[in-house]
Amino acid sequence: MRLHVIEKDARFSCGSCGACCNQPWRTSIEADKASALDRHDFSKYTQLAGKRFYHAAADGRAGFFDLAKGEGTKCLFLDTDGLCIIHKELGAEAKPGMCRQFPLISSRTWVDERVSLNFACPSVQRGTGELLTNQAQDVAAVVPLSGRPVQADERVPLNARVTISLAENDALLGSIERLFEPGTDGDIWSRLSQSLDFVEQAIVKQGGAAVDLVVDSTAPIESLANPATAPLGTRMLFAATLQPDTMPADLTGRLGFLGRLTLIPKLMTLANFSGTYPSRVLGRNVTIQDGLAHPVAPDLDDESTALLCRYLHSRVWQRALMGTRLSILAGLHQHIHDVNAVLFFARAEAAEENSPALDAGHIRRGLGFVEFHLANQARVYDQTLKGWLRGQLNDVQVARQSLRLMRLPAATLARHH
Numbered sequence: 001m002r003l004h005v006i007e008k009d010a011r012f013s014c015g016s017c018g019a020c021c022n023q024p025w026r027t028s029i030e031a032d033k034a035s036a037l038d039r040h041d042f043s044k045y046t047q048l049a050g051k052r053f054y055h056a057a058a059d060g061r062a063g064f065f066d067l068a069k070g071e072g073t074k075c076l077f078l079d080t081d082g083l084c085i086i087h088k089e090l091g092a093e094a095k096p097g098m099c100r101q102f103p104l105i106s107s108r109t110w111v112d113e114r115v116s117l118n119f120a121c122p123s124v125q126r127g128t129g130e131l132l133t134n135q136a137q138d139v140a141a142v143v144p145l146s147g148r149p150v151q152a153d154e155r156v157p158l159n160a161r162v163t164i165s166l167a168e169n170d171a172l173l174g175s176i177e178r179l180f181e182p183g184t185d186g187d188i189w190s191r192l193s194q195s196l197d198f199v200e201q202a203i204v205k206q207g208g209a210a211v212d213l214v215v216d217s218t219a220p221i222e223s224l225a226n227p228a229t230a231p232l233g234t235r236m237l238f239a240a241t242l243q244p245d246t247m248p249a250d251l252t253g254r255l256g257f258l259g260r261l262t263l264i265p266k267l268m269t270l271a272n273f274s275g276t277y278p279s280r281v282l283g284r285n286v287t288i289q290d291g292l293a294h295p296v297a298p299d300l301d302d303e304s305t306a307l308l309c310r311y312l313h314s315r316v317w318q319r320a321l322m323g324t325r326l327s328i329l330a331g332l333h334q335h336i337h338d339v340n341a342v343l344f345f346a347r348a349e350a351a352e353e354n355s356p357a358l359d360a361g362h363i364r365r366g367l368g369f370v371e372f373h374l375a376n377q378a379r380v381y382d383q384t385l386k387g388w389l390r391g392q393l394n395d396v397q398v399a400r401q402s403l404r405l406m407r408l409p410a411a412t413l414a415r416h417h
Contacts, residue, residue: 001150002111002112002113002145002146002147002148002150003112003113003145004106004112004113004114004115004136004139004140004143004145005112005113005114005115006114006115006116006132006133006136006139007114007115007116007117007132007314007317007318008131008133009131010116010117010124010131010132010133010314011123011124011127011128011129011130011131011132012103012117012121012123012124012129012130012132012135013123013128013129013130014123014129015122015123016082016083017082017122017123018078018082019120019121019122019368020099020102020103020120020121020372021074021075021077021078021084022072022073022074022075022078023073023372023373024073024280024281024373025372025373025376026057026058026059026066026067027066027067027075027096027098027099028057028061028064028065028066028067028096028097028098029054029064029065029066029067029096030063030064030096030097031063031064031065033094033095033096034053034054034065036090036094037053037054037086038053040089040090042085042089045079045085047070047076047079047080048076048077048085051068051070051076052068053067053068053076053077054066054067054068055068067096084099097142100142101142101143102118102121103117103118103120103121103123103124104116104117104118104139104142104143105117105118105318105320106143107318107319107320108146108148109319110150110151110152110154110156110166111150111151111152111166112150113143113145113146114317114318114319115132115139115143116132116314116315116317116318116320117132117314118371118372119307119310119311119314119367119368119371120367120368120369120370120371120372122364122368125307125364125367125368127310152166154166156168156169156327156328157326157327157328158199158202158203158206158327158328158329159199159203159327159328159329159330159394159396160327160330160390160391160394162203162206162207164202164206168202169328172198172199172202172328173316173317173319173328175198176195176198176199176316176332177313177316177317179191179194179195180309180310180312180313180316181309181313182306182309182310184309187299187300187305188300188305188308188309188312188339189221189403189407190220190221191309191312192312192332192335192336192339192403193221193400193403195316195332196329196332196396196399196400196403199328199329199332199396200396203329203396221403221404221407222404222407223404223407223408224404224405224407226273227273227292227405227406228272228273228274230401230402230404230405231398231401232271233392233395233398233401234392234398234401234402234405235271235272235273235405236267236268236271236389236392237333237334237337237389237392237393237398237402238270238271238337238340238341238402238405239267239268239269239270239271240267240337240379240389241334241337241338241340241341241374241379242270242341242344242374243266243267243270244280244373244374244377245277245279245280245281245282245369245373245374246266246270246277246278246279246280247280270288273288273289273292274288274289275287275288276288279348280373281345281369281372281373282345282348282349282369284352286348290348290351291344291347291348291350291351292344292347293351294347294350294351295356296347296350296356296357296358296408297356297357297358297408298408299408300358300363300408301358301359301360303360304358304359304360304362304363307360307363307364307367308339308342308363308367311367312335312339315335316332316335319331321334321335326393327393327394329393329394329396329399330390330393330394332399333393333394333398333399333402334379334393336399336402336403337402338370338374338375339406340402340405340406341366341369341370341374342363342366342367342369342370343358343363343366343406343408344366344406345365345366345369345370346358346362346363346365346366347362347406349362349365349366350362358408
């Protein structure tokens with residue numbers, strides 16, 4: 001029997017900041033809940049007068065509509081006091097399912113369904129609020145179990161060729177989780193490098209790779225003077241990660257055959273680290289070279305490192321990309337590119353502000369952009385160039401080069417609590 005397993009140290013209490021209600025994404029609403037809006041008298045809310053409450057779902061899903069937007073990217077039902085009009089008038093159960101679930105994230109593993117939190121939420125980033133384990137009833141009410149059978153005898157892909165048992169999988173990922181626990185040593189890149197070491201050593205142990213693939217885990221991770229010189233696989237995977245930021249919100253996740261063809265030139269442009277593109281999440285044109293050329297301090301501060309460690313610890317614990325969707329190596333590699341995207345957005349923000357360093361505010365915003373807009377979208381390797389991109393994700397040497405892509409220069413080790 002499948003059960004919800006809730007991350008034991010996760011904390012969340014809604015602070016009514018409205019951040020989740022002011023985003024360019026589409027908010028899907030179930031057809032019966034949309035009809036209930038039509039039947040209700042909202043006349044005291046002048047901002048709703050004469051407005052259509054919802055429209056046809058952009059992704060064409062049957063039984064769903066998309067809620068309308070109000071001013072800018074705000075949800076039409078975000079009131080002037082920062083609260084949800086639907087909730088105030090009709091109760092929490094009348095809200096769209098995706099609104100009720102946020103910031104909960106559920107990931108199906110082979111044997112259970114792990115519930116953690118979306119790090120785009122400011123409360124989650126701060127690690128404040130009530131323990132999620134104390135909110136188990138609320139979690140169960142809004143995150144239904146899938147009903148899939150437990151697959152206790154399943155073998156988990158370690159890379160594209162090698163599999164391991166569930167027990168071996170838990171031991172390996174448990175070792176990686178511990179690298180990101182509070183009080184452990186290392187910057188974010190050294191911890192990710194050690195994670196790759198563990199995976200590579202497991203591949204060798206299983207006889208899936210030559211022994212000369214194992215590298216010295218004590219070697220420092222050096223930054224690339226010019227990211228455009230990185231191997232093509234590294235650059236294309238980063239471009240694929242960033243790609244939803246180049247698309248209108250109503251198109252992400254629903255590319256047809258022609259759309260996939262037109263996507264390839266866009267990926268190549270991003271992969272060349274040149275030119276300017278209209279960033280959907282930043283709301284402005286971004287000149288890639290400006291963000292990467294802007295001088296920043298060599299290291300992330302302790303607060304930024306601690307936040308990214310909590311984020312990665314949560315994702316590895318949750319098995320969000322690993323196991324049922326990707327191999328362990330490919331999932332870890334995608335997490336590396338998600339961190340690269342966080343740093344890319346943070347550097348773009350620092351350049352815009354002419355800030356001399358990346359501070360925790362830049363990292364928080366960058367992480368919010370990735371969690372809100374990139375990590376929730378279908379990945380390009382699920383849509384196009386599947387064979388080649390998946391092959392690059394499963395290449396440990398490409399993953400090591402990916403670690404260098406957004407590496408800040410001259411790293412030093414520090415102890416973070």
